[in-house]
Amino acid sequence: RVVARWRITGDEAWLAGQNPYARLNSATFGPFGPGAFAYPPTALAWLALFVPLGGLGYYLWTALELLLWWLLIRKDRPSQLLLVCWAPIVLHLIEGQSTWMAILVVWAAYRARERGWLWGLALAWAMTKPQAALVPLLWLLWHDRQSPLRARLWGGLLLGTLLLALPPTLRNPGIWADWLASLPAYRARILQLAA
Numbered sequence: 001r002v003v004a005r006w007r008i009t010g011d012e013a014w015l016a017g018q019n020p021y022a023r024l025n026s027a028t029f030g031p032f033g034p035g036a037f038a039y040p041p042t043a044l045a046w047l048a049l050f051v052p053l054g055g056l057g058y059y060l061w062t063a064l065e066l067l068l069w070w071l072l073i074r075k076d077r078p079s080q081l082l083l084v085c086w087a088p089i090v091l092h093l094i095e096g097q098s099t100w101m102a103i104l105v106v107w108a109a110y111r112a113r114e115r116g117w118l119w120g121l122a123l124a125w126a127m128t129k130p131q132a133a134l135v136p137l138l139w140l141l142w143h144d145r146q147s148p149l150r151a152r153l154w155g156g157l158l159l160g161t162l163l164l165a166l167p168p169t170l171r172n173p174g175i176w177a178d179w180l181a182s183l184p185a186y187r188a189r190i191l192q193l194a195a
Helices: 001-013 042-052 056-073 078-085 087-095 101-113 118-127 130-143 150-171 176-190
Strands: none
Touching: 042 056, 042 118, 042 150, 056 078, 056 101, 078 087, 087 101, 101 118, 101 130, 118 130, 118 150, 130 150, 150 176
């Protein structure tokens, strides 16, 4: 719930016309300062959908992750359900992270027989967590380089990225520079939390 609160507060700041990448106050984040909200600006538009839900958004998000996971494993890999007892998954669910959903979307795209526009849109969404999706996405694009649907996949990817990038860019064109400036602080925070 802690990470979910960081995201919502960063998005609340953005919706209020503030910089979500500025030093966030310690009353909100405890020992965490700058870099607590390190999502790229493309994440702001979809995260804003959860702001009106408040704390309920965390439970809805967790339910969506578990549903997508169940849809992916139910036929071929139901034994993976045991991973719900694995500490990294438990911590992920408690914190309300979005990494798992990005990985599930990439995995679902990988398992798809054909990847067209809709998979491109889904993969663009997964890239709102680039540290989790970039390498698998590059592999999928390489894998589909001879596919007759590759233009549709690329088109969906470009359209999805544009649709996600447009709201924050129109609201504040300098938000991309703000995000890039916040990344060193996020790296420092990760090093503080290395354990």
